[in-house]
Amino acid sequence: MIVIDDIVQGSPEWFSAKCGVPGASSFSKIVTTTGEPSKSAKDYMYQLAAEAITGQVEQGFQSAAMTMGIEREAESRSLYELINAVEVKQVGFIFNDSKMYGCSPDGVCETWGLELKNPLPKTQVKYLLDGKLPTEYFQQVQGSMLITGFERWDFMSHSPGLEPLIIQCEPDPRFQSKLKAELEGFCFELVKIIKKIKGG
Numbered sequence: 001m002i003v004i005d006d007i008v009q010g011s012p013e014w015f016s017a018k019c020g021v022p023g024a025s026s027f028s029k030i031v032t033t034t035g036e037p038s039k040s041a042k043d044y045m046y047q048l049a050a051e052a053i054t055g056q057v058e059q060g061f062q063s064a065a066m067t068m069g070i071e072r073e074a075e076s077r078s079l080y081e082l083i084n085a086v087e088v089k090q091v092g093f094i095f096n097d098s099k100m101y102g103c104s105p106d107g108v109c110e111t112w113g114l115e116l117k118n119p120l121p122k123t124q125v126k127y128l129l130d131g132k133l134p135t136e137y138f139q140q141v142q143g144s145m146l147i148t149g150f151e152r153w154d155f156m157s158h159s160p161g162l163e164p165l166i167i168q169c170e171p172d173p174r175f176q177s178k179l180k181a182e183l184e185g186f187c188f189e190l191v192k193i194i195k196k197i198k199g200g
Helices: 011-018 024-029 041-054 063-070 073-084 123-129 135-148 175-200
Strands: 002-004 092-093 112-117 153-157 166-170
Touching: 011 092, 024 063, 024 073, 024 135, 024 166, 041 063, 041 175, 073 153, 112 135, 123 153, 135 153, 135 166, 135 175, 153 175
Parallel strands: 112 153
Antiparallel strands: 002 092, 153 166
């Protein structure tokens, strides 16, 4: 893995580093939870091609709840550190060895990564009742482990007034093998599109 730790997530430098690069938070647009190609793959590929050519990253819609979640990330990180008696290091972006794709973890500990979510109270109640990694983050977590080579990735969701949920995730070798194959094929097609549009 190639760690970029001298930039802040959300900064212009961060957007520049990930411009046109498939990110783990969007791996669900490339592959389903069963490892099959996603129907959203083409649209996502076109989005990344446009970013690579124009140098402008497409920023999706951000609801008030999403903005609040981002603002509470530091609070959740501190809570995780307190509960687990560890220090969480913040990094900007992590590429895989070939720099074809990457991830932006919410933190890196000694030998594992961290994904933090700050959902609405009703969503946190659902997460607590389910007591497992929410399905919508499966590709992101597995993809982050694939990129970093870590054998562990912790997921924590936190909503004030409710208990936090911490799930320790392990690699799913079968899924990761499918994901890697889909990512390589996706990136190969992405490069072809960029070259075609640019006339190279």
